[in-house]
Amino acid sequence: MAQMTKSFLLRILAFLQILIFLELSAPEVIFPQNGFNVVYPKHGDVINATDSTFVFGNYPSRDMRVSVNGFNAMLFPNQTFLCMIPVSAGSLRIETQFISDTSSFTDSREIYMPTYLFETSSKFTKIDDSFIYPDRNISIKQGEQIAVIAKGTPGSRMYFSLDGGKMQRMREANHRRRYRWKNTSFGFDTPWSLPRVRGVYVGYFTPNNEDIGKVIQVNYTLIAHDEQVATSINPNSIHVLNDEDVNIKAINQDILLFKKSRGRTLLTSFFEGTLVFDDGGYGEYRRIRFDKNQAFWVNHDNLTTAFENLQMKAVPTSPLYINRSRSDSDHVFIEFISENTIPFQIQHSSNLKNYTVMFWNIATTPGLLRNDYNDPLLSKIAGKMDRDNAYQVRLSFSKKMVWGYEVQKRDRNIVFRFNKAPILDLDSARPLEGMKICIDPGHGPDDGAFGLTGINEKIMTVPYARLLKKMLEERGADIILTRTEETELSLHQRPLFAEANNSDMFISIHFNALPDGVNPIKVRGTSTFYYHPHSRPLAEAVHKRMLKQTGLPDKGFHAKNLAVCRITSMPSILVEPAFIMQPFEETKIIDPVFQEKVCRGIAAGIEDFIKAHR
Missing domain, CATH: 2.60.40.10 (Immunoglobulins)
Structure with missing residues (x-):
């Protein structure tokens, strides 16, 4: 009994500490005209929860009491509230009551829970x-x-x-x-x-x-x-x-498909004009193959049937030739020559020195590979026929890692451009002099996730990006932003923007959120994401430094197939320093002291990464 009492008192003490912190650093709350604001969920939202979900927002007067569908909400000193309410299948009306000694206000809205998430009633045969x-x-x-x-x-x-x-x-x-x-x-x-x-x-x-x-x-x-x-x-x-029917179609626009398999990152490329087998469909998507063991899904609009394709019983094969490599101060180029437009796949593992390229629809083994490359970064090229119609090329590099790569098409030829690390003087007062970094304030035009006060990711990522820009410029870096408060850029345009401006690194700033049904009080912490293996060291270095600065729980750094992390030409990461819908962490996000700590951690992590992998 004494042990239970002690545990209960410790939980009460921890909760009081949070309340004191919120009181001391309460942010400005964003109110609607009448002062009562249910931030989430919105009217008409579809909520994927089966047990309970959260309702949160803010109110104008500290003497208010707030309840949601009869359940008392948790109130915080910055005049925000959070309430977990039970849900059931179908439509649910949410009644949020704001009551003081002199006035009251009720907000009504409806949300919907998909019925398939709930058990069908045994009362009916259905x-x-x-x-x-x-x-x-x-x-x-x-x-x-x-x-x-x-x-x-x-x-x-x-x-x-x-x-x-x-x-x-x-x-x-x-x-x-x-x-x-x-x-x-x-x-x-x-x-x-x-x-x-x-x-x-x-x-x-x-x-x-x-x-x-x-x-x-x-x-x-x-x-x-x-x-x-x-x-x-x-x-x-x-x-x-019919399994014996042959349906050959042509890819009508360049397509890149990304996939993780057995710890490797696979990038499969279909340039316009590549011929493939079409042997299955799933709604608006078609299954294409160039190998019995390799299947991919593309939108049916990406495929074209030409008259000459109808006469084919097999995809034609092509000889493959490896041209000599060449280099300049920033890149190593390797060119492959083929008679037809062929599909290929780049495989990259945790061994950051090696890349494997698999070419399909190859007719004959290429001649002796030339070893006349003269760049010390490229140490070896080796190739072999992997199966009847596939040729495998293994590229080995001398540095700890290659900074990134791009694939270019010249007629039917394929050119791989491997990027060298920026040349920097890390012992100088401006150690990042000569490096261009693209900083991406997440979201915009969409709002992203919201906090209890009504702030959202679109609003809050910009001041972080500006502060990080200032810190990195003081270290000598050339910084570009994908957007500001006044400008917007779509999600898929952001990596293209970074590449078009010859950036050396891409940093996207976001704040974390939670799925419906998870109690925001219970989940906190800092997380970092990457996708390609050559971005992992940057993610690890930045994450380690951010954790040291924020002091928040460690939610880890993870590989995730996010649009802004799929850039192959440079190290690219997405950081989420805190949860914007967690009351304690939302208050930190708005705090200028916390903003400086986060940006200082990111900047220090970038320097650590460059020192280890230059």
């Missing part, structure tokens, strides 16, 4: 059409397995039939297990999971020769314990293709 698979029209080859899924009354018997044929039993998935499927169900090469509720039924269908050419509709039948029956028809169809 098939819930909100979660079914196939979830769109698909095209599939004979012999390929596809999952058939439906959600309905738990503990029942579920069957599926194809075009009203023989009924086949489906099994109810164990809701306590996390099913993470990868191509088991046909579709994108990314994991996805079933709702963790009872009443999700799974069956499998493998089309055979008799199904070739058919467009099949899936029918569901559910039989409850009391023998009540419910039926449903999946509105999406399955088109079964």
